[in-house]
Amino acid sequence: MKTVTLWLTDRLPFLWRGLGVNYTQLRAILGVKLTLDNRRPATVFQRWDKKETDSNYSFYISLAIYAFMGIFAALMLAFVPRAALVPAGVFFFGYIMVICALTLINDFSSVVLDTSDNQIMLFRPVDGRTILVARIIHVISYLFTLTLAISITGIVVIGVRFGVGAGLLTLLLSLLMAVLMVFITNVVYLGLMQFTSERKLRELINYVQIVTAIVFYAGFQIMPRLIDKASFNEQSFLWKWWHYLLPPYWAAGSLDMIINHHVDAPHLLLLSLMLFMPFAGLWVMARVLAPAFNQKLGSLDATNNAPEQAALALSASPKPSIADRLGAWLTTSSIERAAFSFVWHISDRDRQFKLKAYPQLGYGLAFVLFTSLNKAGFMGGAEGVPINHLLILYMGVLFMMAAMGLTAVSDNFKAAWIYASAPITRPGELLAGRFKAVVVKLMLPYFALLAGYVFYLKGPGVAFDVVFAFVNSLAMLLISEFFQKRQFPFSASQDALKRNMTARTFMILPVFGLVGFLHWGLSKYIPYGTVVALPIMAGFVWLLFRAFRQTSWAEIRQDA
Amino acid sequence: MTPVITINNLHQFYGTTEILKGINLSVAPGQVVGYIGPNGAGKSTTIKTLIGLLPDFQGEVSVLGLDLRTQAMEVKRRIxxxxENAALYDLLTPTEYLLFVGQLYELDTVMVNKKAAELLDLFDLSQHANSRMSTFSKGMRQKVLLISGLLHNPDLIFLDEPLSGLDANTVVLVKQIIRQLADSGKTVFYSSHIMDVVEKLSDRIIIINAGQIIADGTFAELQATRTTSLEQLFGQLTGNNTQTATAEAFIQALNQ
Known part of the structure; x- marks a missing residue:
């Protein structure tokens, strides 16, 4: 990776001159960053590997997964008639665009807004432009690898069908698409940096990330449905004005022009957009946006270093919070109340938690919405079979389990020494407080949303099912906690969660299936089955919770 | 002699909070200047402004005769x-890290490697020169940081709490280095809140509190006003000489 990247950047002196970058420094920074990636257990692209094993190994696995998904993106390219290449190309390049965008949104902010570099580089004679471009090239080096993995099937397909030249063009277009996405994401971030106060920026980016992640996910669910089947016939594609605004159309149009020899004004415009925009974007980034970049980053860092004044302003409000009042009402011991308030507050404030938990819940909603729309005949296909409302209700518990797991981990997990040093004789009460906080703060509102949707679909007749499903969800959530070493609130490292999660999910899924199936059977075949089962189940939940609350020290896993 | 640092009416804001409220300062070359004050007084902010990290300041600042606003890059090259907080890429080895820093200053690679090896050896780090710094103690990192800050042989050196985390022997060594840097005509500007260090090391002591300079002079000059140790003097000057009473109240509150 390092050798290839540096070999390539060595070949582009004219580009660095054009961008006004000091190449000696750029090369030094880039070299160090890539070396660090090789040595670091987790790379900047955190999703790709969190394991403690060799980083490259899991990086290659995720590349393989991307390549596998790329096969599906390229399927249409293989089978559409030559004349209907444009929609297939739009799908293919759109897919690359979405994957790049998601990767960038999830991982790019941590690279661009990385203030850890500040104390090392900002006071040295390196200008903001060079640092910014080094970061971008660093990101692009990964993004190119990823793009190659996704597009390799498409490139081969095009190459075989239409000749090597067309294949190489596809490769070029895919890479340009990646550069373009870097530009767009970067402009959004740098734009935000220009217009908001630095204090709010991190917070804001957090929400932008959550929202865009959900929008992209939703968009990706819809995209295949938007491509009209009728456009796959032999007629030539009709260009509309808005096609010129969407990069996948630029790429598909360029491909169409070369393969089908459609050399006319619209196609030439599309090709020039495709060739011109990524480089124009790079230029704008380096020349226009970068000068203010260092300065903003510097003050971003100052945000962290000047907490004293802020703290003074905040500490003047001693009135009891919602968490404290709810806690006093819902918990039965002071330790339990402490854990309840603690989880409540941290889940409000911890960026990492919000960034992980809320998109999970959002995906859950999007998933429910789209599967049910799909089944209900969104595509104009078979309308019968509406989605079973029980499926919707039980879907929630999966995402709740993930959120529950997140309340156990923290970047700050070493602070958990406090649990060990405090004289806690009944550690289960801490777990009980944590459980109650998650149920009240996350599960109740989330389940209410799902229930509202179910009522909207089915009418008030399903009220009993909703209640029963809620009780069962509680039971499942508790059972899933019994399947693992239990953890105190925010006491484990992120690695620990990953190790735990997969195995646990596989063990717990059959249980979920069984409970859901029983509910379905009871409501369908046994009259008043659920009515009888409800108190039994409620009693079971009470027993489970009591056992959970009595968790002993031996059953608790501690990282710190 | 032309001063190496000239500050005229420097104001620095964080948001709407004024951190530096009109600093005026002139530092002559060859001095060791101790810049002290309580936490949050503006020590680090002053230093960060002087090295060009916080360009949004009001007032006039010139460093090594260069205007900080227009020639920040040249300033950075020569200081x-x-x-303070030992930030470095600890997955690199000291040799790799120092080479990287040298490249950022566009120094000759061969020269950097030679210099780095010698300096690491003088700091007793030669047997660790090629192992990753993630296993290093805070003192070892601080030594590498110190080298990385001096590698390009700057005329003016800013040290933010330079002795924190160092073991006793290294403290003595670093103090000696600071002294000899000044004797060879360089200027050292360092911040600290460890009073007795400042007392012995500095040619000149500047005390800052709440964004304003409240005392400035040699230790003897400052002491002439009061016959006390610097620590007590510091307490008096920053209006915080009630420590004994506070400590008593603290114990009282615990015993409630």
Whole structure:
């Protein structure tokens, strides 16, 4: 990776001159960053590997997964008639665009807004432009690898069908698409940096990330449905004005022009957009946006270093919070109340938690919405079979389990020494407080949303099912906690969660299936089955919770 | 002699909070200047402004005769800075890290490697020169940081709490280095809140509190006003000489 990247950047002196970058420094920074990636257990692209094993190994696995998904993106390219290449190309390049965008949104902010570099580089004679471009090239080096993995099937397909030249063009277009996405994401971030106060920026980016992640996910669910089947016939594609605004159309149009020899004004415009925009974007980034970049980053860092004044302003409000009042009402011991308030507050404030938990819940909603729309005949296909409302209700518990797991981990997990040093004789009460906080703060509102949707679909007749499903969800959530070493609130490292999660999910899924199936059977075949089962189940939940609350020290896993 | 640092009515804001409220300062070359004050007084902010990290300041600042606003890059090239919180890429080895820093200053690679090896050896780090710094103690990192700040042989050196985390022997060594840097005509500007260090090391002591300079002079000059140790003097000057009473109240509150 390092050798290839540096070999390539060595070949582009004219580009660095054009961008006004000091190449000696750029090369030094880039070299160090890539070396660090090789040595670091987790790379900047955190999703790709969190394991403690060799980083490259899991990086290659995720590349393989991307390549596998790329096969599906390229399927249409293989089978559409030559004349209907444009929609297939739009799908293919759109897919690359979405994957790049998601990767960038999830991982790019941590690279661009990385203030850890500040104390090392900002006071040295390196200008903001060079640092910014080094970061971008660093990101692009990964993004190119990823793009190659996704597009390799498409490139081969095009190459075989239409000749090597067309294949190489596809490769070029895919890479340009990646550069373009870097530009767009970067402009959004740098734009935000220009217009908001630095204090709010991190917070804001957090929400932008959550929202865009959900929008992209939703968009990706819809995209295949938007491509009209009728456009796959032999007629030539009709260009509309808005096609010129969407990069996948630029790429598909360029491909169409070369393969089908459609050399006319619209196609030439599309090709020039495709060739011109990524480089124009790079230029704008380096020349226009970068000068203010260092300065903003510097003050971003100052945000962290000047907490004293802020703290003074905040500490003047001693009135009891919602968490404290709810806690006093819902918990039965002071330790339990402490854990309840603690989880409540941290889940409000911890960026990492919000960034992980809320998109999970959002995906859950999007998933429910789209599967049910799909089944209900969104595509104009078979309308019968509406989605079973029980499926919707039980879907929630999966995402709740993930959120529950997140309340156990923290970047700050070493602070958990406090649990060990405090004289806690009944550690289960801490777990009980944590459980109650998650149920009240996350599960109740989330389940209410799902229930509202179910009522909207089915009418008030399903009220009993909703209640029963809620009780069962509680039971499942508790059972899933019994399947693992239990953890105190925010006491484990992120690695620990990953190790735990997969195995646990596989063990717990059959249980979920069984409970859901029983509910379905009871409501369908046994009259008043659920009515009888409800108190039994409620009693079971009470027993489970009591056992959970009595968790002993031996059953608790501690990282710190 | 032309001063190496001239500050005229420097104001620095964080948001709407004024952190530096009109600093005026002139530092002559060849001095060791101790810049002291309580936490949050503006020590680090002053240093960060002087090294060009916080360009949004009001007032006039010139460093080494260069206007900080227009020639920040040239200033950065000619000063050295060792930050307080030992931030470095600890997955690199000291040799790799120092080479990287040297490249950022566009120094000759061969020269950097030779210099780095010698300096690491003088700091007793030669047997660790090629192992990753993630296993290093805070003192070892601080030594590497110190080298990285001096590698390009700057004329003016800013040290933010330079002795924190160092073992006793290294403290003595670093003090000696600071002294000899000054004797060879360089200027050292360092911040600290460890009073007795400042007392012995500095040619000149500047005390800052709540964004304003409240005392400035040699230790003897400052002491002439009061016959006390610097620590007590510091307490008096920053209006915080009630420590004994506070400590008593603290114990009282615990015993409630």
């Amino acid at each position: 050295g800075y060792v930050p």
